Structure formats: C-alpha cells, structure tokens
Amino acid sequence: MLTDSVVVDTVVTDTAEIRQYNLLLEAGPHQISGICVMKMVSPTEVIGTVINEFGLTAFDFEYNGKKTKLSNLPPFLDKWYIRKVLQADMSFFFSKLPKQKNVRKISRLITFSPDGEITLINIRFKIKYTFTPIIEE
Amino acid sequence: MLRSFIILLTCLSALSVMGQTKLTSEQEKQVLAKMEQSSNALHSLQCDFVQSKRMKILSKEMQSKGVLYFKKPDKVRWQYTTPYDYTFIMNGDKVQIKSAKKTKNFDIQGNKIFRQITTIILNTVTGGGIKNSVDFDVTLYKQDDVYFAKMLPKKKEVKQVYAAIEVYFNPALTMVENIKMIEKSGEYTTVKLLSPKVNTTINESIFKVN
Numbered sequence: 406m407l408t409d410s411v412v413v414d415t416v417v418t419d420t421a422e423i424r425q426y427n428l429l430l431e432a433g434p435h436q437i438s439g440i441c442v443m444k445m446v447s448p449t450e451v452i453g454t455v456i457n458e459f460g461l462t463a464f465d466f467e468y469n470g471k472k473t474k475l476s477n478l479p480p481f482l483d484k485w486y487i488r489k490v491l492q493a494d495m496s497f498f499f500s501k502l503p504k505q506k507n508v509r510k511i512s513r514l515i516t517f518s519p520d521g522e523i524t525l526i527n528i529r530f531k532i533k534y535t536f537t538p539i540i541e542e
Numbered sequence: 543m544l545r546s547f548i549i550l551l552t553c554l555s556a557l558s559v560m561g562q563t564k565l566t567s568e569q570e571k572q573v574l575a576k577m578e579q580s581s582n583a584l585h586s587l588q589c590d591f592v593q594s595k596r597m598k599i600l601s602k603e604m605q606s607k608g609v610l611y612f613k614k615p616d617k618v619r620w621q622y623t624t625p626y627d628y629t630f631i632m633n634g635d636k637v638q639i640k641s642a643k644k645t646k647n648f649d650i651q652g653n654k655i656f657r658q659i660t661t662i663i664l665n666t667v668t669g670g671g672i673k674n675s676v677d678f679d680v681t682l683y684k685q686d687d688v689y690f691a692k693m694l695p696k697k698k699e700v701k702q703v704y705a706a707i708e709v710y711f712n713p714a715l716t717m718v719e720n721i722k723m724i725e726k727s728g729e730y731t732t733v734k735l736l737s738p739k740v741n742t743t744i745n746e747s748i749f750k751v752n
Contacts, residue, residue: 427642436646438628438642440626442600442602456597458622459593459723461703465598479726535643537643
C-alpha cells in the first residue's frame with residue numbers, strides 16, 4: 406500500500422526556478438538515460454527539455470495544465486505512438502507534481518521519495534521513469 | 543549621414559562573413575599534413591572539458607564538466623563529473639556506459655549507433671584522418687587565427703540528428719580545442735577541451751570495461 410511521504414524541496418514551486426533531474430527511462434530490456442530540465446512558467450504550466458548527457462536534444466515539452474505537447478523530436482522518436490504515450494505520461498507526471506502525493510491509478514503509479522526522487526510507472530506499457538534531482542554545487 | 547551609416551554596417555557584415563574563409567586546396571594540403579603530423583605524434587591525451595548546451599525553450603545554457611582520457615588507438619574515457627555523473631568508456635570494440643543508476647556494456651560491432659558515436663569521438667578528439675572520414679564530408683576553414691573542420695554527416699543515423707559537427711584546432715594545429723555539435727533544429731552543444739596533458743602515462747585501469 407502506498408503512503409504519502411514528505412518530500413524535501415524537489416518540485417518547481419518558484420515561477421522563476423529551473424529544476425534539473427537525471428532521468429532514467431526503462432522499457433523492458435531497454436534503458437535510456439538523460440537530463441530533464443524544467444521550468445514552472447505559472448503554477449500550472451511547465452516547459453522544459455530532455456537531453457542526453459552529451460547534450461543532444463531528445464524532445465522539448467510544454468504542459469498547459471491539462472495536456473503536454475512535445476516538440477523538437479529527432480525522426481527516430483517522432484512516431485505517433487511514442488508521442489502519444491510520452492505526452493500522456495508526462496501530463497500525469499506534471500498534474501501530480503504540485504501536491505507531491507503518491508498516487509496509484511489503473512494505468513499509472515507515481516511515488517515521491519523523501520530524498521527527492523520521483524518514480525512514474527506506466528503500468529500498461531511497463532515503462533518506468535525515474536527522476537533524480539541534480540544538485541548543482 | 544544615414545546613408546554612410548548603412549554603408550558602414552553593410553561593410554561590417556561583409557567583413558564578418560569574410561572572417562570565415564574556406565581554405566584553398568594548397569592551404570588545405572598543408573594544414574592537413576600538419577594535422578596528420580600532430581595526430582601521429584599524439585599517443586595519449588588527458589584533459590578537462592566543459593560542455594555547454596543552449597536550450598532554446600528555456601533560454602538557458604546548461605554547463606557540465608568532466609575529464610577526458612584518450613589512448614591510441616581506440617581507448618577513450620569521457621567522464622562527466624558535474625553536475626551529473628556519467629561515464630562513457632570505449633576500449634576497442636567494447637563500450638561501457640555508467641550513469642548514476644545503471645552500468646551497461648555494449649559491443650560496438652553489433653551496434654550501428656555506437657559504431658557511429660565512437661567514430662565521431664575518435665575523429666574529433668584526435669583530429670587525425672579527419673579528411674579521410676567515410677562518414678562525413680569535411681571542409682576546412684580559417685577564422686581569424688583558428689582553423690576548423692566542418693563535418694557534414696553522410697550516414698542516415700547521424701544525419702537524422704546532427705546538421706554538422708565543427709572541430710576547432712589551436713593556431714599551431716597541434717591540438718583540438720573545441721568541438722561544436724549542431725543539431726538539425728539549430729540548437730548546438732560545444733565542448734571545450736582544457737588543460738591538455740599530451741603523451742603522459744595513463745593507467746590502463748582507467749579504460750577497464752567490466
């Protein structure tokens with residue numbers, strides 16, 4: 406059973422603040438790591454980008470409080486089925502960020518750890534996203 | 543007055559374009575010979591690097607830093623130390639990637655993408671054999687005192703993401719100083735190689751792929 410946990414300073418609450426996460430995306434035997442940088446442009450709107458460690462852009466995103474729109478995807482990621490799953494997963498992620506409460510739905514599960522790590526699981530497609538905060542020195 | 547100002551502006555823009563000139567075939571020959579000579583003399587390299595990525599959507603630049611080790615012919619350790627930990631090790635046909643949470647090994651022979659990545663890294667770090675690359679169309683330019691090679695990808699996998707890769711050499715043509723990777727979207731990442739130590743002994747364990 407999931408319990409709500411106290412999260413220390415992990416989520417974008419300041420409108421001017423930018424947060425960086427190590428992102429690990431696992432789908433079956435495949436794993437992709439990268440950096441997710443996001444900025445809260447209003448209490449419900451988020452913009453950001455996912456890049457790989459070498460700096461190559463995977464995609465940009467804009468969340469308007471309801472839906473996430475992806476852009477700037479390279480051709481190998483720019484497939485309707487990839488967009489559809491990523492957009493829905495990210496919308497779920499951003500909708501749960503403000504309250505930082507663990508939530509389990511039929512299709513998705515999100516957990517917030519005390520150390521700031523956020524895990525999102527797409528149960529149907531068995532995709533796991535792990536967001537680990539990057540602390541800049 | 544206005545007319546003079548416009549003429550001055552036009553001349554200045556023309557000068558800035560002229561600042562970057564394509565080498566003649568004779569100049570290219572000489573520069574390539576010097577690059578080849580420097581590359582042949584390079585047996586190992588150890589340096590720091592600073593990588594900068596301009597993120598258009600956030601109007602922000604992300605900077606990451608790390609260390610690079612290279613040993614001829616095909617050993618590379620490209621390690622990010624801040625603000626994230628990520629290590630890419632290449633040792634012959636073997637590649638290991640260590641991120642904060644996972645370590646994965648790959649065989650270059652069975653992986654087209656990694657073959658491309660390692661070719662790019664070896665070409666750009668040493669600058670050697672750059673003109674003979676079968677994966678890129680390469681043209682040499684000079685801008686002020688700096689020579690650089692503009693590499694246009696030929697392979698589909700690389701072409702899908704990169705429009706060009708520019709490799710900048712120091713004025714003496716002995717070292718690669720800066721690498722600029724330009725994406726199709728126009729966004730780019732630069733990697734500056736700093737404090738190079740050439741031909742020093744590097745412990746083999748640095749390149750160990752478990």
